[in-house]
Amino acid sequence: MAVAARTAEDSRGASPAGEAPMPAATLIGIERVSKVYANGTVALADVDLSVGQGEFVSLLGPSGCGKSTLLRLIAGLGAPTAGRIAWPLAGNDLAHVPRGELGFVFQEPTLLPWKTVRDNVFLPLKLAGMSRREAAERIAETLRMVGLENFAAAYPRELSGGMKMRVSIARALVTQPRVLLMDEPFAALDEITRFKLNDDLLRLWEAQRWTVVFVTHSVFESVYLSSRLVVMSARPGRVSADLAIGAPYPRGEAFRTSPTYNEHCRRVSGELHRAMGEASA
């Protein structure tokens, strides 16, 4: 997996993101996946989707479209009722994906309130059997990455909502994952904080090029962030559109105010309306 990832990064380096979707090696293959809950709710029906190495894929859709369910299935938190989620680069099985290769960011910061910021970020490494001393350097570096180096000794309750979310992201990144799964991570934040975190996330992604699957219900956020945008419809959840957002990275305030951005937003908005129309029909 590591070798293949390097190759993908190299090929991306050779041809900066253009209008055409990047032919990247499939990292996650979602194959005819359905999920039916015990109460009979069909959360997902026949979802086919493949996520390529190094892509920033957003799953966008109305509530109840199963986007969070899909993300949890990818992470192995629950099994599909039908179909499978394949990891072609890891023997087709999540069980062969090393634990630290997958980072998950929940909608809530989901921190341990009795641990300091440093110890919260240490947690995944600790669970993997690493000692505090071995991990110290990496924790410090990760906290620097998210701009929290001065808050290592603080407790979560002393932090603002945005800072808690940064800790949560640092915790997901500290294992140096190749895949980052994010479940509406910024939904509870105010818009100014959210813009800032969007920019920081993109900056980190450009530097490190993990693969991101990002669940959101915001058209603007998904267009701003993604290299590819998957629109889902609800009841049952299925893929209704799969769009490339071809604007080059790095993206910044200039992109957010550009006509191209507006154009993309309009297109995605249209697709979202169509998806919701499908659902009610």
Place this chain on the structure above:
Amino acid sequence: MSARPADPLEPGDRGPSLAIRVAVPVALGAAMLALWEFLVWHWQIPKFVLPAPSMIADSFLQDYPTLFASLWITFEITVAAFLIALVSGVALATLFAQSELVEMSLFPYAVILQVTPIVSIAPLILIWVGLDHIERALLILATIVAFFPILSNMTLGLKSVDHNLRNLFDLYGATRWQRLKELQFPSALPYLLGGMRISGGLALIGAVVAEFVAGSGTGTGLAWRIVESANRLQIPRMFAALLLLSLLGIGIFLALSALQLMLLRKWHESAMRRES
């Protein structure tokens, strides 16, 4: 970090200062004692009905070696019963958390043990273990009373772990022991400490009630001093013993509250001071 948490022992902006909060109840207590003293003198109430505070103090000064020896015995039984209840309650709750089957099978019996009035099983326990060792019977009875709040609160606490945090531990492949140590025990701590505060008071009640029923062993606890004083109509001494029991109860409560504050003040809502 921007706003340092206020020291919980410092007086906050809200309400009266610490000095006033101590001074007012103390002044009220002193006034009540004075009134008591005056009324006993005024109506010439016999001392075997209601002794004056000065008489109680007198009796306390005369009998304090006996009374303190009894206090120590009651204290020992209470603390031992509390610690046994704590360890066994936490252990059983942890077992419950590992297997629903174990919980399903055992919890009803724990409830039966709890709802059966302790006085009614005291004679039985006394016959089984107490004929030669009354202290053991007292210890068992006090433990039974103190046990349930620990068990039920700890069980609730272990189950009240945040769902997403559970998932997080799943994602990182935590072992059962890691999950228990890093997630479930700390999550359950506020519940456990709440249970401990109830249980500490109950251990004392258990020790006293058991001694009332069972009588004293080789040493005599405060409860038996009360029975004995009543039989001999030494009412001032009885009041002195009562006072010591109250002080012991208050001491246990304050110690457990301090422990709670110490362990939770950094992170748990219940032990934090808010500025607004």
